[in-house]
Amino acid sequence: MVETVTYSSCGVNDAVRRRRPDLPDFDGPTFFGLFTVWTSVSGRPRKISELNRQVKLPCFHRMRVPLLDLREQYRALAAPIRAQIDEVFSGQRFILGPKGEALEQAICAYCAAPYAIGVSSGTDALLAILMTLGIGRGDAVITSAYSFFATAACIARVGATPLFVDIDPSTYNLSPSALEHFLGHECEQKAESVIVRKTGAIVRAIVPVHLFGLCCDMDSVHRISEQYQLEMIEDAAQAIGAEYRFNSQVKQAGTMGECGFFSFIHPKISEQPETLA
Ligand SMILES: Cc1ncc(COP(=O)(O)O)c(C=O)c1O
Numbered sequence: 259m260v261e262t263v264t265y266s267s268c269g270v271n272d273a274v275r276r277r278r279p280d281l282p283d284f285d286g287p288t289f290f291g292l293f294t295v296w297t298s299v300s301g302r303p304r305k306i307s308e309l310n311r312q313v314k315l316p317c318f319h320r321m322r323v324p325l326l327d328l329r330e331q332y333r334a335l336a337a338p339i340r341a342q343i344d345e346v347f348s349g350q351r352f353i354l355g356p357k358g359e360a361l362e363q364a365i366c367a368y369c370a371a372p373y374a375i376g377v378s379s380g381t382d383a384l385l386a387i388l389m390t391l392g393i394g395r396g397d398a399v400i401t402s403a404y405s406f407f408a409t410a411a412c413i414a415r416v417g418a419t420p421l422f423v424d425i426d427p428s429t430y431n432l433s434p435s436a437l438e439h440f441l442g443h444e445c446e447q448k449a450e451s452v453i454v455r456k457t458g459a460i461v462r463a464i465v466p467v468h469l470f471g472l473c474c475d476m477d478s479v480h481r482i483s484e485q486y487q488l489e490m491i492e493d494a495a496q497a498i499g500a501e502y503r504f505n506s507q508v509k510q511a512g513t514m515g516e517c518g519f520f521s522f523i524h525p526k527i528s529e530q531p532e533t534l535a
Contacts (some may be wrong), residue, residue, distance in 0.1 A: 278313050327523055365520075368499075369510040380495040380521030384412040384465075387491050387517045391463065393418050398459035400440065401493075402432040402474075405467040409493050419459050426475070432466045434478030441486055452486050463489035468497035468511045476514050483515075492518030496526055 274291070320430050332339070346357055358376045365374040377383050393399060395417035401409050403422040410420040426433040445452050447459060452461040464483050466474040483490040494512035498520040501508050512518030520526075 266410060268500070274516065306488045328524065352442065369513050371510070371513045380493075380519055380523070381408040381412060383519035383521075384408065384491070384493065387519065388412060388416045388418070388463075391489055391491075391516070393462045396459060397462045398454055398457070399463045399465055400461060401443065401465040402469075404430055405469065405493065406495065408495075409465060409467055413465070418462070419454075421454065421461070429472055430469055430474075430475070431472065431474040431481060432464075434475050434482060437482055441482065447486075450487070452488065461486070461488060463491055465491045465493050465495040466515075467495075468500055471497050471500045473497060473500050473502040473511050476502050476509075480504070480514060490515030493519045495521035498526070 272393070300363075342357070346352065346355075348448050349355065351357070362374040362376050365371065375383075377386055388399070393413075397418040398421050399413045399418050400421045401413065402425055404425045410422070413420040424433050424436040425431060426436075441452065441461070443458070447453075453459070454461060463481060466476070466479045468474055480490060482509055484490075492512050492515045497511035500511040502511065502514065503509075504514050512520060523532075530535055
């Protein structure tokens with residue numbers, strides 16, 4: 259008899275353990291770091307790799323599990339998506355046009371934001387914001403040590419220096435206490451400006467990043483940005499629709515700083531697209 263059971267990376271999972279107390283605890287390599295599959299043939303538990311060497315059974319063929327697979331989701335949404343694409347193609351308005359405007363209005367309504375401007379990507383949005391604020395050579399921008407590389411890359415792209423501040427281990431987002439420590443110990447106030455002691459760069463802005471749909475501690479970050487008179491630009495690329503009780507008011511990610519931006523790269527907006535329809 260061939261039987262396949264799933265082991266969690268830290269050992270036999272509890273459900274399996276209850277059913278099969280005879281199975282040994284997991285001590286082998288993990289499959290994609292998440293789980294591994296053990297098999298028992300005639301009651302003797304063995305690793306798949308061990309069995310693969312001995313018997314060639316079709317059920318032991320390696321299975322490729324894609325990191326991201328939205329095909330099923332697309333199948334359900336294909337018709338309305340194709341209808342929208344057809345409308346764009348029929349109208350031949352590929353740049354700006356009524357669909358772009360409709361999206362900007364929908365974002366304003368959804369986020370309760372006064373303005374929204376559609377650009378080609380989250381990266382370009384941050385670039386446009388930094389350029390609009392006149393941030394460039396000789397300036398420095400504080401951001402989280404843990405983000406997608408575009409956050410720091412855009413700061414560097416306008417000629418400014420990204421300054422990384424550590425994260426809060428409970429949220430993985432910018433730590434307000436590390437931010438306060440950095441500004442208090444590594445920088446000094448000269449006239450109206452905050453200067454980085456080591457380099458002389460002028461700190462112009464803070465870019466908190468709301469990772470994985472979880473907002474930073476925005477009350478604290480906002481308080482610190484006000485105290486040092488720094489612009490606050492929210493990297494909400496991963497957080498469209500995330501809410502935060504800000505100054506005792508519920509606010510959407512991206513609407514608490516001077517400006518914020520979202521990314522529409524497909525994995526980020528794959529959930530609940532009807533809310534923006
Ligand atoms: C935190 C963060 N910032 C910025 C970006 C850049 O957005 P885009 O891929 O749309 O250029 C991403 C995208 O992955 C992101 O995750």
